[in-house]
Amino acid sequence: MQEDDWIIRLRGVPAVRDAAIAELRAVLLRGLTRGLANRYGQVVAVEDIVQEALLKILASIDTFEGRSQFLTWAMTVATRVGISTLRRKYYQDVSLDAFNQQDSGRVELVVDKALTASGEQQRKELVEQLQQLINTELTEKQRVAVIAFLDGCSIDSIAEQTGANRNATYKLIHDARSRLKEGFNRLGVTATDVYKVLSNKAAV
Amino acid sequence: MKLDVDQVVELISLSMSSKQDEIGCEDCYALMDQFTEAEMSGGGVPAALEAIRTHLEQCRCCRYEYEALLLALREIR
Numbered sequence: 001m002q003e004d005d006w007i008i009r010l011r012g013v014p015a016v017r018d019a020a021i022a023e024l025r026a027v028l029l030r031g032l033t034r035g036l037a038n039r040y041g042q043v044v045a046v047e048d049i050v051q052e053a054l055l056k057i058l059a060s061i062d063t064f065e066g067r068s069q070f071l072t073w074a075m076t077v078a079t080r081v082g083i084s085t086l087r088r089k090y091y092q093d094v095s096l097d098a099f100n101q102q103d104s105g106r107v108e109l110v111v112d113k114a115l116t117a118s119g120e121q122q123r124k125e126l127v128e129q130l131q132q133l134i135n136t137e138l139t140e141k142q143r144v145a146v147i148a149f150l151d152g153c154s155i156d157s158i159a160e161q162t163g164a165n166r167n168a169t170y171k172l173i174h175d176a177r178s179r180l181k182e183g184f185n186r187l188g189v190t191a192t193d194v195y196k197v198l199s200n201k202a203a204v
Numbered sequence: 205m206k207l208d209v210d211q212v213v214e215l216i217s218l219s220m221s222s223k224q225d226e227i228g229c230e231d232c233y234a235l236m237d238q239f240t241e242a243e244m245s246g247g248g249v250p251a252a253l254e255a256i257r258t259h260l261e262q263c264r265c266c267r268y269e270y271e272a273l274l275l276a277l278r279e280i281r
Contacts, residue, residue: 027280035276039268068237072277076237079273087265127212150211155229155265167228170263174226180219191220 006070010061024057025050027071028078035075036082040090049085053078084156091157096148122197126189133183142176149173218262225255232259232266240273244281 009020028050036044057074064073134143141162148158159169184194207215239256242249249257260267 031276031280034279035272035274037275039272068241071280072237072241075276075280076233076240076273079269079276080233083269083272126216130212130216146215147207149264150207150215154268155263166265167230170229174222174228174262177219177222178224180215181222184220194216194220 006074007061007064010058021054021058024074025054028053028075031075032078032082035079036086039083040086042086042089044082044086046082049082050078052085053081056081087154087156088160091154091160094153094157096144096153096158096161126194126197129184129187129189130180133180137179137183138176142172142179145169145172146176221262223258226262227255227259229259229263229266232256232263233269236266236270236273240270240277244274244277 006020006024009016010024011017012020029046032044032046032049032053036046036049053074057077060077064070068076134146138146145158145162149155155166155169155173158164159166162169164172181191184190235253235256239249239253242253260270
């Protein structure tokens with residue numbers, strides 16, 4: 001089918017539209033079966049995801065601007081529906097309270113012994129500076145989000161539990177990263193210094 | 205709250221690579237179809253879409269979606 005045909009057919013008379021939807025459903029099913037396989041260690045009910053994705057695609061078809069091929073756009077929408085569904089299930093039992101309630105919100109870096117044993121004073125100082133910056137430069141909200149993120153929580157999951165959206169949560173973490181970078185800069189530590197000190201990660 | 209060695213290294217690396225002009229998840233999603241097509245074409249990604257690559261390096265959620273999308277599109281082409 002030609003690219004333009006998809007839009008025309010999906011907006012066509014019922015018989016034409018139904019045939020286009022059936023065709024699109026088959027394409028999405030084939031793609032998502034491959035794309036979502038083994039994601040988040042779950043068995044995927046791809047048919048359900050395709051159905052939800054189809055509804056979303058048809059509801060937002062007016063926003064398709066033709067900057068990519070129609071099927072690329074449609075598969076992008078469908079993939080987000082699928083990954084979001086799997087992610088919600090995977091993280092449904094994870095609570096940010098576990099990060100909130102420990103140690104009065106302060107962060108401890110548990111690498112001292114390894115650092116001391118390695119005899120690398122520079123690394124030890126760097127980690128101590130990081131710990132200081134985390135506890136003085138970041139808000140409690142930023143600390144919890146950053147720690148949860150580093151612990152493997154998805155940004156979506158953090159967003160859901162904090163009542164924010166993914167974009168705002170990404171910005172929260174981005175601002176935290178920027179504050180830490182500014183803190184290092186104030187201490188005279190540059191990115192080059194850091195990468196040099198961390199270049200032998202195995203020794204940390 | 206505790207961080208182990210790997211998390212410390214990741215945090216320092218993420219912090220030092222942060223840029224003021226990074227795009228967010230919604231902007232990444234809005235351009236992901238174009239970026240993916242450009243990547244799949246093998247002809248290089250336009251400069252205007254390079255910000256997507258940077259975002260994908262920093263954001264696991266978006267990267268995961270992108271990887272799934274690539275697989276799905278390769279399957280149907």
